[in-house]
Amino acid sequence: MRTLVVGASGHLGSEVARLASAAGSDVSGTATTAATGWSPLDIRDSSAVHTLIASVRPELIVNAAYRATEWSTCADGAANVALAAAACDARLIHVSSDAVHAGRPTPYGDDEPPTPIYAYGAAKAAAETAVTAITPTAILVRTSLITGSALSCKQTRLALDLARGVRDGALFTDEIRCPLDATDLAAAILELATTDYTGVINVAGPQALSRADLGRLTAATHGLDPAAIRTCTAAEAGLGNRPLDIRLDTTRARALLKTRLRPVSESITGSPAPPQH
Structure with missing residues (x-):
């Protein structure tokens, strides 16, 4: 499988790229600079995103890129990746965050709508809305501390x-x-890519x-x-x-996946x- 990891120089993205490569995938990756060894890409630039993804022609795209202080990267960038994924008919897994929720003593289910109370959570919620509208078959992984x-x-x-x-x-x-090790999360993301699941799913530690x-x-x-x-x-x-x-209530993920969320x-x-x- 040709796999493109957007944000491959980051903590999670590098683990996704490593595990996908070890499993035999043809892996490409992007980063903000070429110094990382990955293709430099500013996901805020819609034209650049379309050009790169059209040249790679991936079957799977994992978007693990984010900057907590930048709406344009978290929200606009996610929409750009989704549009390019739709244009080349690639399977898209978008990494979201528990930050979309306001917080409460009881766990949040997979299908609960966002209730953000600060800027980063609002940007991630906007990204979820854009990705879902553009690529209805995408998987949106809500996770916690990595x-x-x-x-x-x-x-x-x-x-x-x-x-x-x-x-x-x-x-x-x-x-x-609900912290989760990056390797466990990366393995779960790649396993999700082999399923026909669509929509939001909580993937976090128990x-x-x-x-x-x-x-x-x-x-x-x-x-x-x-x-x-x-x-x-x-x-x-x-x-x-x-x-x-x-x-995050991870009942659905634990029932669906063989990957153990430790x-x-x-x-x-x-x-x-x-x-x-």
Whole structure:
């Protein structure tokens, strides 16, 4: 299968490209610069997106590109990729985010409409609307915090830097997510490409953790003192407009996929997670 990974230099995109190549796919990728070894592409440029995708003629496109601070990349760029995918009749998997939700104590199902309360969530919600309208057969993967090695994962590097005292900052005790290892997410995305599924699907970890607890777990796993990480609430940090408790119900994904979505305590430590009571 000819596969194009948009955002192949990023944490998730690089894992998708690696796993697809290992499975025998003919993989092409894009990045913002040629220095990464992938084709340089500004997905905000509709003409450039159409030209590149028309030249590659992929059968599968995975759009893992994003910039949390840029509407034009998250929303307009996603629409450009969807239009080009439709023009060459490629299967499209668009990576979305739990940020489309406002947050609440009970988990969100796959089919629940977006309720964004900040700019990044609104951009990702707009991207979902555009992708669905342009390519109704697309898969929209809503995921949560993505974890991985310190070499590739910003979340991991932040936790380790805070534990070592080489960076100022704090992790929030009240911001709850369902973290998932990038390799597990990439494997699930590629497995979804082999199904006839369309529409939104939640793909996240089964374990809900605060950012503070995730950081402490990361620090302990690397032999650092978890208590060295300073913590606070989002409000104490002056960020009252962020969604706090966002849990994704992954019942549908777990029933559909053979890929195991591991608890983050297992993927980080390498040991099976304790049973949940």
